[in-house]
Amino acid sequence: MNHNFLLTSPIINLFIVTLFLLAKKASCTDPQFLACNPESCGDGQNINFPFYIQNKQEPSCGYPGFSLSCNDKGKPVLKLSNNEYIIHEIYYQNQSLRVSNAALFGKSTSCIPQIQNMSLADDRFRLPSSRASLFLLYNCNSTLLANDSELLNYKVDCFGENGTFSTLAMLDDDPLLGPASDKCETGAVVPVDVYRGENVGSERMPLLERGFVLNWIASNCSSCEESGGKCGFDNATYHFKCFCPDRPHSWACNSGNGNTGRKLIIDCIIFLPHLLSLLQLLQLPALEF
Numbered sequence: 673m674n675h676n677f678l679l680t681s682p683i684i685n686l687f688i689v690t691l692f693l694l695a696k697k698a699s700c701t702d703p704q705f706l707a708c709n710p711e712s713c714g715d716g717q718n719i720n721f722p723f724y725i726q727n728k729q730e731p732s733c734g735y736p737g738f739s740l741s742c743n744d745k746g747k748p749v750l751k752l753s754n755n756e757y758i759i760h761e762i763y764y765q766n767q768s769l770r771v772s773n774a775a776l777f778g779k780s781t782s783c784i785p786q787i788q789n790m791s792l793a794d795d796r797f798r799l800p801s802s803r804a805s806l807f808l809l810y811n812c813n814s815t816l817l818a819n820d821s822e823l824l825n826y827k828v829d830c831f832g833e834n835g836t837f838s839t840l841a842m843l844d845d846d847p848l849l850g851p852a853s854d855k856c857e858t859g860a861v862v863p864v865d866v867y868r869g870e871n872v873g874s875e876r877m878p879l880l881e882r883g884f885v886l887n888w889i890a891s892n893c894s895s896c897e898e899s900g901g902k903c904g905f906d907n908a909t910y911h912f913k914c915f916c917p918d919r920p921h922s923w924a925c926n927s928g929n930g931n932t933g934r935k936l937i938i939d940c941i942i943f944l945p946h947l948l949s950l951l952q953l954l955q956l957p958a959l960e961f
């Protein structure tokens with residue numbers, strides 16, 4: 673085949689120029705910017721900064737302490753000390769999320785399982801102070817309860833339980849909480865999405881399944897996002913970073929510290945000789961460049 677024909681064919685030219693432009697674009701875009709994209713566990717929820725899915729997203733796309741895993745039902749799961757919580761919804765706009773204890777799901781009975789106290793040791797997550805908690809009282813002496821008909825209303829029916837012990841569930845502002853806990857051996861406090869003083873029905877399981885809201889504390893991502901960047905974290909300096917197409921910035925893509933674009937220019941200079949030789953090869957005028 674004619675060698676000249678290959679080089680002058682408009683389609684081949686277009687192909688070469690497109691390839692070159694793609695290579696140029698890729699080499700000039702910061703890899704950390706390219707790496708941080710939203711992911712999902714399968715339920716359609718976007719997982720974004722400060723959260724990241726372990727083994728699916730780079731830790732640098734999130735904030736330390738915000739790693740999630742996915743369960744077999746496609747739900748994101750947050751582990752806080754020894755408890756696992758299913759994430760129902762993340763509200764990025766007010767930095768909060770609704771979760772419930774994973775122990776409540778995937779069981780066949782209507783029993784309330786033994787739940788452990790939540791521990792928020794590391795200050796990244798906080799409970800809104802306006803919400804109530806539910807006390808789960810375990811191993812309550814059934815003989816003592818039988819003498820107190822009022823307390824029997826709080827019994828959480830549990831199919832597998834023997835007659836000796838019962839489980840009670842009471843909101844934390846209930847005046848009978850003190851007398852009740854005297855008759856029980858152990859207990860756990862579970863936050864619920866109920867305002868203090870709010871009137872709720874007698875059913876307790878729906879409250880537990882609905883879960884509760886947690887606030888989180890991490891750098892505010894909005895100014896980075898609004899400037900076209902992707903929020904992340906620099907493990908080396910232990911600081912928030914705004915990953916932008918050119919390079920990481922400290923808060924937003926449009927705020928720089930003087931060397932904005934330096935990396936971009938260096939990257940592109942490497943490609944300049946290639947472009948010139950290509951233009952020569954194609955006998956195209958290099959004037960416009």
Ligand SMILES: *[C@@H]1O[C@H](CO)[C@@H](O)[C@H](O)[C@H]1NC(C)=O
Binds near residue numbers: 892
């Ligand atoms: C984050 O910052 C934006 C503007 O800078 C502000 O409107 C927003 O309320 C902040 N979000 C939080 C959760 O503080």
Ligand SMILES: *[C@@H]1O[C@H](CO)[C@@H](O)[C@H](O)[C@H]1NC(C)=O
Binds near residue numbers: 763766768885887
């Ligand atoms: C954040 O907003 C969502 C939806 O508007 C709301 O359900 C949630 O309670 C809010 N979080 C807090 C802590 O108020």
Ligand SMILES: *[C@@H]1O[C@H](CO)[C@@H](O)[C@H](O)[C@H]1NC(C)=O
Binds near residue numbers: 813814815816836
């Ligand atoms: C329940 O309380 C009664 C009365 O105090 C007591 O006799 C009984 O042994 C207790 N039952 C259990 C299982 O502790």
Ligand SMILES: *[C@@H]1O[C@H](CO)[C@@H](O)[C@H](O)[C@H]1NC(C)=O
Binds near residue numbers: 815819
């Ligand atoms: C039940 O209540 C009665 C009267 O209040 C009391 O005499 C009795 O000792 C109580 N029984 C138990 C097992 O506490």
Ligand SMILES: *[C@@H]1O[C@H](CO)[C@@H](O)[C@H](O)[C@H]1NC(C)=O
Binds near residue numbers: 811836837
């Ligand atoms: C009833 O359950 C308690 C703990 O839930 C257990 O310690 C006790 O042995 C059980 N009693 C019987 C008769 O199964």
Ligand SMILES: *[C@@H]1O[C@H](CO)[C@@H](O)[C@H](O)[C@H]1NC(C)=O
Binds near residue numbers: 788789858859860861
């Ligand atoms: C859970 O917390 C409550 C109240 O803070 C406490 O009374 C209870 O002993 C704790 N339970 C466990 C198992 O640590």
Ligand SMILES: *[C@@H]1O[C@H](CO)[C@@H](O)[C@H](O)[C@H]1NC(C)=O
Binds near residue numbers: 731732907908
């Ligand atoms: C962050 O850096 C520390 C020490 O330099 C290292 O042990 C750790 O694995 C790094 N974490 C991530 C998520 O890269």
